[in-house]
Structures are given as C-alpha cells and as structure tokens.
Amino acid sequence: MQILQGKKILLGISGGIAAYKTPELVRRLKDQGADVRVVMTEGAKAFITPLTLQAVSANAVSDSLLDTQAELAMGHIELAKWADFILIAPATADLIAKIALGMANDLLTTLCLATAAPIAIAPAMNQQMWHNQATQNNIKTLMSYRYSIFGPGAGEQACGDIGLGRMLDVPELVTLTCEQIAKTMPDANSSEQKPLSGQHWLITAGPTREAIDPVRYISNHSSGKMGFAIARAAQELGAEVTIISGPVNLSTPESCQKISVTSATEMHQQALEHAPAADVFVACAAVADYRIDHIASEKIKKSQDTMQLNLIKNPDIVADVAALANKPFTVGFAAETQDVEHYARDKLARKKLDMIAANNVAAAGQGFNSEDNALTVFTATDEKVLPLMSKNELAKQLVQHIQDKLSKSLKTKS
Numbered sequence: 496m497q498i499l500q501g502k503k504i505l506l507g508i509s510g511g512i513a514a515y516k517t518p519e520l521v522r523r524l525k526d527q528g529a530d531v532r533v534v535m536t537e538g539a540k541a542f543i544t545p546l547t548l549q550a551v552s553a554n555a556v557s558d559s560l561l562d563t564q565a566e567l568a569m570g571h572i573e574l575a576k577w578a579d580f581i582l583i584a585p586a587t588a589d590l591i592a593k594i595a596l597g598m599a600n601d602l603l604t605t606l607c608l609a610t611a612a613p614i615a616i617a618p619a620m621n622q623q624m625w626h627n628q629a630t631q632n633n634i635k636t637l638m639s640y641r642y643s644i645f646g647p648g649a650g651e652q653a654c655g656d657i658g659l660g661r662m663l664d665v666p667e668l669v670t671l672t673c674e675q676i677a678k679t680m681p682d683a684n685s686s687e688q689k690p691l692s693g694q695h696w697l698i699t700a701g702p703t704r705e706a707i708d709p710v711r712y713i714s715n716h717s718s719g720k721m722g723f724a725i726a727r728a729a730q731e732l733g734a735e736v737t738i739i740s741g742p743v744n745l746s747t748p749e750s751c752q753k754i755s756v757t758s759a760t761e762m763h764q765q766a767l768e769h770a771p772a773a774d775v776f777v778a779c780a781a782v783a784d785y786r787i788d789h790i791a792s793e794k795i796k797k798s799q800d801t802m803q804l805n806l807i808k809n810p811d812i813v814a815d816v817a818a819l820a821n822k823p824f825t826v827g828f829a830a831e832t833q834d835v836e837h838y839a840r841d842k843l844a845r846k847k848l849d850m851i852a853a854n855n856v857a858a859a860g861q862g863f864n865s866e867d868n869a870l871t872v873f874t875a876t877d878e879k880v881l882p883l884m885s886k887n888e889l890a891k892q893l894v895q896h897i898q899d900k901l902s903k904s905l906k907t908k909s
C-alpha cells in the first residue's frame with residue numbers, strides 16, 4: 496500500500512534557492528499516493544514558476560490572499576481545512592520568523608494560523624543565518640507549538656559556505672513526511688498487521704574512524720544511507736530497531752534507537768553487548784579493517800619526507816556476532832570491486848553468516864555515497880538479485896527477503 500494514499504498534503508514554498516527542488520518533491524509525494532496542493536509566497540515565484548508546480552501537482556497553485564477569483568475557487572479557510580498535513584519546503588529564515596510571531600500577512604502564513612493540521616518545516620538558509628540566535632529562538636518557539644522541523648542538512652551551500660542550512664534532499668523529506676503522517680494519523684497504516692512486530696533488529700551503519708593522533712584519522716567513504724534505509728524499512732514493518740552508527744550526517748529514523756560510536760573497537764563492543772537480545776543482526780557498516788597500533792597523544796609534527804604508521808587488525812564484528820551461542824539471524828555485506836560472487840560466498844562461509852548481500856562498488860551510480868544501489872543476496876543454498884534502485888526501495892526488498900528466510904528457518908527449527 497502507498498503510505499500517503501488519500502492524504503491531502505499542502506506544500507508551502509517560500510523564496511529560497513532550494514525551491515528548485517520542489518517539483519521533484521511534489522512528484523515523489525504523489526508517487527506515495529498523496530493529493531498535493533501548492534501554495535507559494537511572492538519570493539518563491541522568483542525561483543520557480545507556479546505553472547511548473549501546477550503541471551506536476553495537477554492542481555491549481557495558490558499564491559495570493561487577496562485574489563477574489565482564487566478565493567472563489569478555494570478560499571484560504573477552505574484550503575486550511577482541506578489539508579491533512581502542511582509541509583513548508585523550503586522554509587526561509589524570514590518565513591520561519593513570521594510564523595513564529597503568528598503573523599498572517601500573506602496566504603501561506605495565514606494558512607499556518609488557520610489550519611488544525613500538523614505542520615512541518617524544512618529550513619533552508621545560509622549557515623550563519625541558521626545559527627543566528629534569532630532563528631534558533633524562532634525554531635524553539637515553533638517546536639513548542641508542535642511544528643516538526645525537518646533538517647536542515649549540512650554541506651556545501653549555494654552561496655559557497657559550508658555548514659548546516661541546506662534543505663534536506665527530496666527522498667529524506669518524503670520519508671520524514673510519511674513517518675510524521677503515520678505518527679500523527681495512526682489510521683494511515685494501522686489496519687495492516689505488521690509482519691515484524693515483536694522482533695528486535697540490530698543494524699550497524701556508516702564508517703568507523705581510526706584515530707592517528709588527536710586531529711587525524713583513517714576512515715572511508717561510507718555515508719550510512721544503506722544501513723539507515725534498512726533500519727527505517729524494518730521499523731516501518733513493525734520491528735524495534737537499534738542502529739549502531741559510525742559518524743554520519745543523517746537524521747535517525749523516527750522510533751529507532753541510535754547508538755553513536757566512532758571506532759571499530761567501540762562498534763564491536765556495542766554490537767556484542769546488544770546482539771544476544773536481537774532477532775536479526777545486519778552488519779551494514781564499513782568497518783575499518785585496521786587501526787593504529789599506538790595513537791599519538793599529541794599532534795604528530797611534519798618532519799621526514801616519509802613516515803610509517805603501524806596498523807593492527809580490528810576485530811571482525813559480524814563474525815564475532817555470528818559465533819555467539821545465542822546468535823541472531825546474521826546478515827553481512829560484501830562491497831567488492833571484482834569477483835563479487837566468489838568473495839561474497841567466501842565471506843558467507845568463513846564468517847558463518849546466514850546471509851550476505853553483495854554489491855559491486857566499482858560500478859557507476861551505485862554503492863558508497865550514492866542514492867542508488869543493486870545487490871545480489873546469497874545464502875548457503877540460494878541467491879536473489881535485487882537490481883539497481885533507490886537505497887530506500889532496495890532496503891524494503893532486502894528486509895522482506897530477510898524476513899522470508901528468517902520465517903523459513905524458524906519453521907525448520909520447530
């Protein structure tokens with residue numbers, strides 16, 4: 496079932512550069528079954544045209560409080576009552592300040608006052624403006640009014656600055672909207688019996704960092720997206736989920752518990768502590784194979800032309816979990832650049848896993864840091880190909896496949 500089936504979402508767009516992402520946002524919300532109506536501020540129209548948003552939403556776009564024709568078609572109070580959920584993306588510092596003050600001097604701010612629907616905002620602004628005390632106070636005010644705050648994300652900004660203030664990417668906004676709607680409108684999915692209810696899933700995600708000295712470390716390009724998508728997919732199907740995550744720049748899915756770690760040693764300790772209580776363990780983290788033998792207590796000074804670091808092997812987390820007497824159903828990942836099947840099957844057997852999901856990280860457009868991925872999933876007796884698709888969709892299919900195998904293995908045991 497599409498999560499937003501029959502839900503009426505009012506998308507408010509204010510005047511920031513991230514407004515260019517909103518046609519895609521409308522399309523992805525509609526993909527989930529939502530009926531979307533768009534309201535634009537004057538500023539938003541400087542970045543994107545109402546015609547574009549009308550075309551993608553298949554609904555008239557509203558942009559004025561004082562337009563008699565628009566009021567005749569669907570007046571502002573009617574529009575405020577129509578919405579099941581209001582999402583404002585991007586929400587500029589100016590718009591945030593206005594709604595925090597309860598102003599109602601244009602259509603969008605008026606709707607925020609006039610609606611009984613839950614409202615979420617996706618802030619988007621320069622990092623200095625985001626950190627400004629005035630903006631932070633306004634955000635606190637909105638949180639006290641029960642607004643949901645989606646993001647912002649960190650990274651390079653349109654103005655060239657780097658830091659917090661980017662509007663979250665469209666897939667993340669859609670996921671957060673689905674979660675918020677499922678939470679605030681429990682009827683959204685409650686008629687279904689959730690297949691993973693009563694199960695506890697433990698998932699490692701992201702990279703680990705191995706310190707060299709107080710300022711430097713060795714790490715890898717893992718973004719954590721795949722692990723977090725698996726956590727979200729398992730949680731949506733009713734599982735209780737704990738994520739043990741290395742340093743990532745992702746928001747934690749609603750209702751999942753996150754344990755933050757830095758090094759492989761810390762991840763190993765947390766995984767072994769929590770694994771005995773888990774039904775399923777998914778080792779999605781890109782764990783550093785080696786750590787520095789002796790971490791320097793002071794910053795290492797530049798001197799000779801070459802230097803050597805002495806590395807020692809890290810513990811293999813997934814193999815140690817699979818060796819537990821009361822082990823959960825254990826799933827590993829194999830990121831390979833060649834002979835994918837051969838190496839994956841070798842790891843499945845050597846680490847005594849129940850399943851391994853293999854991907855070719857050398858292939859263009861998939862794997863590390865990308866939005867998409869493809870997997871071939873091996874057990875001792877069979878294999879299943881999950882072709883290139885978004886990590887969110889792939890995670891859903893993988894979770895379903897794990898559940899199928901798990902229920903078969905439980906049947907065989909009983």
Ligand code: C5P
Pocket residue numbers: 699759778779780781782783784809810811812813814826827828829830842
């Ligand atoms: O041996 P390799 O690192 O390729 O194996 C990948 C799988 O093993 C992944 O599931 C990864 O999370 C897990 N792993 C681990 N601990 C390590 C190294 C890898 O859990 N030290």
